[in-house]
Amino acid sequence: MSLNAALAVIAAYLIGSISFAIVFSKLFQLADPRSYGSGNPGATNVLRSGNKAAALLTLLFDALKGGVPVWLAAQLGFGSDVLGAVALAAFLGHLYPVWHRFQGGKGVATALGVLVGLSWQLALAALLTFGVVVKLSRYVSLASISAAFVATLASALLRGIDAVTLAVLAMALLLVWRHRANxxxxxxxxxxxxxxSKAA
Incomplete structure (x- = not known):
């Protein structure tokens, strides 16, 4: 791997390590999202604060921090091996952020952002799967995991078994691990x- 490629991977990880759940909670003067609800620094837990704007911004920027590094790496002409490494690095940054003692979120929004950066077809396959599974089961966790594996299958069909497909598979497996309690x-x-309802 060249120096430029290595720098791209490191930058992707550092960008992915920015926890926008914590950032926007501070900006909106909300409690630290790690201190209530599921304790997960993500958009869903921020929504439990009652502040929809903070949750929406968290969702958007968590996705952007996954998509932008991948998109930039593609624009710079890096091959699939570097694209796969950048994609996985951004995702790992969210899960294990260096800025927050390696205690991050579950990675669903960041994974979607990565897929958008890699290919709109992969992102569409994931979104459609998520929507169908949520509609049929009403389980967000099941929909998230299902979408990740469908994206892996879609990548294999579109690209074959290359570094990008392996990165998408690794993200799917990590999503299962992060959702192990679910x-x-x-x-x-x-x-x-x-x-x-909570009562139910």
């Missing part, structure tokens, strides 16, 4: 459904 609740039948 998976356990799904298996036990205790996972919360979208739109369900």
């Amino acid at each position: 998976v356990a609740r799904l298996r036990a039948g205790t996972e919360s459904k979208l739109g369900a």
Whole structure:
């Protein structure tokens, strides 16, 4: 890997390490998202604060920090090996941010941003899968995991088994790991459904 490629990967990780859930919570004078709800520094937990604007901005910028580094790497003419490394680095930055003691979020928005940066077809496949699974099951966690694996399959069909496809597969596996508590609740039948009341 060349020096420029290595710098691109490092930059992607550092950008991915910016926790916009924490950034926007501070800007909107909200509690640290790691201190309430699920403790996850992501848009869904920020939404639990009741501030929809902060949650929406968190979602947008978490996606951008995944998509922009990948898009820039593609514009700079890097090959699939570097694109895959940049994509995975940005995603890992969100999961294990150096700026926040390596305690990050689950990575759904950042993964979507990465897919947009890689290919609109991959992002569309993931979004359609997410929408269908949520519609049928009402489980956001199941929809997120399903979308990640469909994106992997779509990448394999479009690109073959290259560094980008392997990076997308690695992100899918990491999403399962980060959602392991949700998976356990799904298996036990205790996972919360979208739109369900707290009492239910």
